[in-house]
Amino acid sequence: MATLATESINTEIDRADQAASDRVQGDIDALDLFAAEIKKVEQTIPRRLNADPEHLENGLARLVLGLIDLLRRLLEKQAIRRMEGGSLNDEEIERLGLAFMRMEAKMEEFKTIFGLDDEDLNINLGPLGNLW
Amino acid sequence: MSACYLYAIVRAATPQAALDTAGPGLLDMPLQRVAQDGLAAVVSAWHPARPGAAPAADEADVWRHEQVIEALMDRGPTLPVRFGTILADAARVQELLVTRRADFEIDLAHVADRVEMGLRVLWNPPTLAAVDEAPPRQAPDNVGSPAGPGRDYLDRLVTQQRRENSVQAQGRALADELNTQLRPFAADVHIQVLQSERLLLSAVYLVENASVEAFRARIEALRRIYPSLSFLASGPWPAYHFVSDQPEPANTRMP
Numbered sequence: 001m002a003t004l005a006t007e008s009i010n011t012e013i014d015r016a017d018q019a020a021s022d023r024v025q026g027d028i029d030a031l032d033l034f035a036a037e038i039k040k041v042e043q044t045i046p047r048r049l050n051a052d053p054e055h056l057e058n059g060l061a062r063l064v065l066g067l068i069d070l071l072r073r074l075l076e077k078q079a080i081r082r083m084e085g086g087s088l089n090d091e092e093i094e095r096l097g098l099a100f101m102r103m104e105a106k107m108e109e110f111k112t113i114f115g116l117d118d119e120d121l122n123i124n125l126g127p128l129g130n131l132w
Numbered sequence: 133m134s135a136c137y138l139y140a141i142v143r144a145a146t147p148q149a150a151l152d153t154a155g156p157g158l159l160d161m162p163l164q165r166v167a168q169d170g171l172a173a174v175v176s177a178w179h180p181a182r183p184g185a186a187p188a189a190d191e192a193d194v195w196r197h198e199q200v201i202e203a204l205m206d207r208g209p210t211l212p213v214r215f216g217t218i219l220a221d222a223a224r225v226q227e228l229l230v231t232r233r234a235d236f237e238i239d240l241a242h243v244a245d246r247v248e249m250g251l252r253v254l255w256n257p258p259t260l261a262a263v264d265e266a267p268p269r270q271a272p273d274n275v276g277s278p279a280g281p282g283r284d285y286l287d288r289l290v291t292q293q294r295r296e297n298s299v300q301a302q303g304r305a306l307a308d309e310l311n312t313q314l315r316p317f318a319a320d321v322h323i324q325v326l327q328s329e330r331l332l333l334s335a336v337y338l339v340e341n342a343s344v345e346a347f348r349a350r351i352e353a354l355r356r357i358y359p360s361l362s363f364l365a366s367g368p369w370p371a372y373h374f375v376s377d378q379p380e381p382a383n384t385r386m387p
Contacts, residue, residue, distance in 0.1 A: 025364075027364060033254055034364050037327075037331040076286075079286065083286060094282035098282035
């Protein structure tokens with residue numbers, strides 16, 4: 001009986017596979033590339049924090065550093081806008097530039113400590129899109 | 133009454149015979165109608181012993197869910213419900229039909245005789261170094277004047293931002309060209325552009341049954357016109373993306 005049931009399920013899956021492949025069109029040889037891009041897009045904030053202490057720390061670090069990095073980028077854009085608009089003098093530009101350089105260096109340190117990269121910090125907010 | 137696993141919303145006039153041919157549903161349970169005010173939810177009983185347990189998203193179950201919906205679509209307008217949607221009991225299903233009746237009526241009319249066609253397109257974005265640097269919007273005295281490392285840092289950011297903006301603009305223009313070619317075949321579309329660096333276009337089109345082949349032919353034509361792009365189209369599917377605010381999947385509506 002168990003064998004019959006397994007065969008029946010396999011037949012159904014084979015039929016489903018055929019139905020799926022009949023509905024796919026295009027550059028099938030690039031499926032892996034599509035899968036990789038879709039995976040990037042679908043990375044979202046975990047709905048629950050992993051209770052494992054090591055993972056919990058890493059997840060929190062990702063979230064906090066992602067938010068700090070977002071603020072840093074917003075401030076940089078604001079500074080560029082003001083610089084291009086001519087509302088900053090040379091001394092202010094130099095001072096702001098140095099501050100942003102140091103912030104970036106500090107972020108690099110934190111990313112190394114927690115084993116994160118830029119993609120990890122660009123958290124996907126689902127329907128709202130990426131953080132930056 | 134046990135928990136109800138939802139497949140679709142249909143008109144209450146849909147005959148039980150349509151359900152009999154579409155079923156059985158998950159767990160080999162027969163399909164049932166829960167009718168209210170001219171609408172009906174197609175459901176099957178779900179794990180009486182474990183009403184809060186969500187179904188495993190295995191291939192066979194996902195296809196069973198899909199096959200039920202597609203069989204119902206053959207019999208009339210059908211609003212597909214996402215895989216894994218469970219309500220506590222028939223009373224909750226009726227409550228859903230009452231509170232969302234107006235939306236469901238509009239959606240049923242919108243998806244009738246139409247199917248969903250998906251499309252994703254990859255591109256190779258121009259490398260930032262290859263993008264012609266746009267002239268500055270303004271050239272105030274303080275931009276580009278010699279100074280220390282702080283100004284150099286901000287100047288580099290300005291250049292990088294202009295290049296990124298240029299790449300984004302090229303991508304959006306290209307995505308717009310593609311959509312312009314496909315839009316006439318669709319009654320509706322949901323489109324997202326540049327969700328990632330390489331994912332130029334991600335779209336779902338609501339296409340008349342009679343226009344599916346023409347839509348697919350246009351995609352083949354686009355592949356020839358844009359050989360540097362990679363296209364992946366799929367369908368026809370039930371119009372999952374054209375149903376407004378579906379009930380939450382899994383067991384989130386359990387008491």
